[in-house]
Amino acid sequence: MSRFVLLPLALLACVPGAAQTPQPSDAVEADWRTIPDDELLVMTLGDDRRVVIRLAAYTPSHVANVRALARARWWDGLSVYRVQENWVAQWGDQTEKKPLPTGLTDRPAAEFEIAAFTPAVRMARPDPYSTASGITADGWPVATNGREAWLTHCYGMVGVARDALPSTGSGAELFTPIGQSARRLDRNYTVVGRIIEGMRHLSALPRSEAPMGVYATRGEDAAIVSVRLASDIPAGERPRFQYRAADNSRFEAAVRLRENPRPPTVSLGGASVCDVALPVRPAP
Amino acid sequence: MSRFVLLPLALLACVPGAAQTPQPSDAVEADWRTIPDDELLVMTLGDDRRVVIRLAAYTPSHVANVRALARARWWDGLSVYRVQENWVAQWGDQTEKKPLPTGLTDRPAAEFEIAAFTPAVRMARPDPYSTASGITADGWPVATNGREAWLTHCYGMVGVARDALPSTGSGAELFTPIGQSARRLDRNYTVVGRIIEGMRHLSALPRSEAPMGVYATRGEDAAIVSVRLASDIPAGERPRFQYRAADNSRFEAAVRLRENPRPPTVSLGGASVCDVALPVRPAP
Numbered sequence: 001m002s003r004f005v006l007l008p009l010a011l012l013a014c015v016p017g018a019a020q021t022p023q024p025s026d027a028v029e030a031d032w033r034t035i036p037d038d039e040l041l042v043m044t045l046g047d048d049r050r051v052v053i054r055l056a057a058y059t060p061s062h063v064a065n066v067r068a069l070a071r072a073r074w075w076d077g078l079s080v081y082r083v084q085e086n087w088v089a090q091w092g093d094q095t096e097k098k099p100l101p102t103g104l105t106d107r108p109a110a111e112f113e114i115a116a117f118t119p120a121v122r123m124a125r126p127d128p129y130s131t132a133s134g135i136t137a138d139g140w141p142v143a144t145n146g147r148e149a150w151l152t153h154c155y156g157m158v159g160v161a162r163d164a165l166p167s168t169g170s171g172a173e174l175f176t177p178i179g180q181s182a183r184r185l186d187r188n189y190t191v192v193g194r195i196i197e198g199m200r201h202l203s204a205l206p207r208s209e210a211p212m213g214v215y216a217t218r219g220e221d222a223a224i225v226s227v228r229l230a231s232d233i234p235a236g237e238r239p240r241f242q243y244r245a246a247d248n249s250r251f252e253a254a255v256r257l258r259e260n261p262r263p264p265t266v267s268l269g270g271a272s273v274c275d276v277a278l279p280v281r282p283a284p
Numbered sequence: 285m286s287r288f289v290l291l292p293l294a295l296l297a298c299v300p301g302a303a304q305t306p307q308p309s310d311a312v313e314a315d316w317r318t319i320p321d322d323e324l325l326v327m328t329l330g331d332d333r334r335v336v337i338r339l340a341a342y343t344p345s346h347v348a349n350v351r352a353l354a355r356a357r358w359w360d361g362l363s364v365y366r367v368q369e370n371w372v373a374q375w376g377d378q379t380e381k382k383p384l385p386t387g388l389t390d391r392p393a394a395e396f397e398i399a400a401f402t403p404a405v406r407m408a409r410p411d412p413y414s415t416a417s418g419i420t421a422d423g424w425p426v427a428t429n430g431r432e433a434w435l436t437h438c439y440g441m442v443g444v445a446r447d448a449l450p451s452t453g454s455g456a457e458l459f460t461p462i463g464q465s466a467r468r469l470d471r472n473y474t475v476v477g478r479i480i481e482g483m484r485h486l487s488a489l490p491r492s493e494a495p496m497g498v499y500a501t502r503g504e505d506a507a508i509v510s511v512r513l514a515s516d517i518p519a520g521e522r523p524r525f526q527y528r529a530a531d532n533s534r535f536e537a538a539v540r541l542r543e544n545p546r547p548p549t550v551s552l553g554g555a556s557v558c559d560v561a562l563p564v565r566p567a568p
Contacts, residue, residue, distance in 0.1 A: 085484045086439055112550070128409040128543075128554030145552070155370055155464040179487070180439040180465050180558050184542070187550045200369045200491035203463070207484035258468070259412075266396070266471045268429070270412030272556075274464050 025254035027279070032242040033138070034283050040230035041070060041193065042239060043091075045080070046223045051198035052239060053158055054280070056140060058115070058151055061108035062160050062190045065171035070229050072101035074172065079221035080205060084213020086179030089202040090161055091224060092172050094214065100172060107168055111190045117142060117149035120246040124259050125270035129183040133273035135255070137247035140194070141273045143186065151191035153182040154274035158193040178203045181274040196241060196280040240283035309538035311563070316526040317422070318567050324514035325354060325477065326523060327375075329364070330507045335482035336523060337442055338564070340424060342399070342435055345392035346444055346474045349455035354513050356385035358456065363505035364489060368497020370463030373486040374445055375508060376456050378498065384456060391452050395474045401426060401433035404530040408543050409554035413467040417557035419539070421531035424478070425557045427470065435475035437466040438558035442477040462487045465558040480525060480564045524567035 041053040055063050069075060081094035100106065119134025119142055127133060130143035133152065141152045153159060155177050162169030169190060176195055177185075195202070201222075210216040230238050244251065255276055260267040325337040339347050353359060365378035384390065403418025403426055410416060414427035417436065425436045437443060442460050446453030453474060460479055461469075479486070485506075494500040514522050528535065539560055544551040 085487065123412060125412040126410075127412050128407060128556050128559075129552045179463070180556075184545070184552065184555060184559060186552060200493075203369065204488050204490050206488050209484075261468070268413045268468065268470060271468060272412050272464075275412075275468060 025250060025257045027244050027250055031245050031248055031250060032281065033245050035241045035243055037231035037238060038067065038229050040239065040241060041066065041227060042230055042233065043075070043227045044225040045201055046225060049198060049201040051201050052196050052241065053193040054196045054241070054243070055193045056151060056191060058140065059111035059190050059192055061105060062111055062169070062171045062192050065104050065108060066192055067229060068101060068104050069172055070227050071232060073226065074098070074101055075224050075227035078224050079218070080202065080224065081221045082212065082214045083178070083205045083207055085207040087177070087213060088175040088182065089178050089205060090173060090175035092161070092174060094218070094221070100170060104170060106170060112187045113148040113150050114142065117144035121252045121255050123255070123271065123273050127272055129186055135246040135251070135273070135276055135278070137245060139243040139246055139278050141276065141278070143273060148187065150187050152273055153177055153185040153189065153191065155181045156195045156199050157191050158195060159185060160190040160192055162189065176202060183274070241280050242283050244279040309534060309541045311528050311534055315529050315532055315534060316565065317529050319525045319527055321515035321522060322351065322513050324523065324525060325350065325511060326514055326517065327359070327511045328509040329485055330509060333482060333485040335485050336480050336525065337477040338480045338525070338527070339477045340435060340475060342424065343395035343474050343476055345389060346395055346453070346455045346476050349388050349392060350476055351513060352385060352388050353456055354511050355516060357510065358382070358385055359508050359511035362508050363502070364486065364508065365505045366496065366498045367462070367489045367491055369491040371461070371497060372459040372466065373462050373489060374457060374459035376445070376458060378502070378505070384454060388454060390454060396471045397432040397434050398426070401428035405536045405539050407539070407555065407557050411556055413470055419530040419535070419557070419560055419562070421529060423527040423530055423562050425560065425562070427557060432471065434471050436557055437461055437469040437473065437475065439465050440479045440483050441475050442479060443469060444474040444476055446473065460486060467558070525564050526567050528563040
């Protein structure tokens with residue numbers, strides 16, 4: 001295997017800005033925007049495995065519940081109890097017996113759709129799940145059917161698990177796609193965030209072959225030590241991240257490069273909105 | 285978490301035929317076709333973790349090399365040496381120093397494209413990477429731009445790693461996408477097969493944070509005990525599998541149901557060719 005050659009692939013898969021010489025698709029300092037502390041959810045699994053979730057501003061009722069659950073330390077001592085091959089990892093209370101904290105909206109109205117389709121950069125081609133898709137100025141993948149708009153269930157996005165009735169998700173049980181992006185969940189589940197650090201701590205968990213990938217025994221679960229909003233962590237220990245904004249020609253150039261890579265790579269002329277790199281970095 | 289309710293999701297993700305009462309989308313016995321023994325590649329990792337790959341009939345030069353490598357027991361004692369988060373797991377000889385067996389075509393002509401686009405079932409909508417896609421009668425995902433046709437780099441497909449020159453892949457180094465399907469590799473890499481059993485043994489391997497996800501030390505590698513064609517395994521120990529053929533109204537109904545699920549699930553009217561379940565089962 002030649003490292004020399006696969007390196008460009010790695011760059012495509014990771015941070016365009018890592019190229020040797022500045023490219024039109026590279027970010028400049030002004031493109032990096034700090035994520036507010038109360039939009040960072042820090043989940044610590046056993047052995048100090050840290051998973052950081054950026055919360056979305058587009059589904060406020062469910063995100064408010066997620067904040068309330070974190071502030072009540074509700075997830076502490078619970079677990080990742082479901083890891084289904086090429087589907088999802090899911091965490092919360094597998095027994096469904098732990099009372100929800102007071103002040104929580106038990107069953108907020110569904111937020112499967114968001115207010116409007118306002119991408120800063122649109123994908124060149126539609127995909128099978130939508131008529132248009134793109135990345136918002138603040139770095140979220142979105143799609144539309146021409147009427148409704150929604151956050152897309154790309155790999156690593158965080159959704160709200162629920163019962164049969166579409167409005168029964170409280171935000172206490174969360175999941176993330178760990179295989180092929182779960183776009184068929186779009187408009188059927190509420191998306192509350194995206195994993196921006198430590199996805200590997202969920203994606204590499206042992207798969208369960210029990211029904212639905214729910215671990216057959218609690219001993220298989222990955223224990224959740226704590227879940228905190230960064231804003232509730234002492235300033236000195238608080239992680240801070242920046243996202244790469246999409247409201248500029250450099251991000252658009254990065255998307256176009258993904259859709260039309262340079263020779264000798266054969267260009268297919270398009271890419272899925274879930275195939276766009278959404279870089280983050282620790283705040284300097 | 286309600287098991288009752290997530291069950292339909294699990295069925296969508298797994299085997300449509302597992303429904304309680306027969307549905308138009310269910311397979312009948314005649315839909316199950318046996319995979320020839322010399323189209324099954326059995327890779328055994330340490331701790332008896334078995335990964336079974338179905339070889340494709342569409343890229344014969346590279347598949348001939350894969351068979352020759354297996355018959356020479358070339359992979360025995362080598363390893364899975366690269367596991368890059370949301371990208372690929374790759375195996376073979378990380379040192380690139382092990383001589384290839386005689387009788388191998390060192391650098392066969394690229395087989396990025398296949399002879400023709402002949403799906404038995406076409407997806408309802410195009411995707412960003414192609415103008416049309418679908419599933420062949422013998423159960424392979426394919427796409428076209430109206431001129432060339434190719435096997436798609438869906439999650440779990442097996443591709444031939446190579447150097448910069450498009451024609452330098454021998455088949456000795458293989459990879460499989462372990463995250464979002466790697467469709468941007470379509471027409472840039474040769475696809476030789478698909479993992480039909482034990483994908484979890486690759487998808488759940490620890491991710492490496494070293495450049496390109498290549499494990500920094502050989503001690504991190506997942507050892508390959510052996511790789512054999514099923515046809516070279518004693519008949520009594522030989523695994524046998526059947527795939528669900530797509531040349532029938534039942535498979536088409538399953539695809540349409542994936543594209544247009546029943547209420548209360550909101551239908552998006554389409555699905556990616558990588559989002560179609562391609563069931564296999566042990567031969568009765």
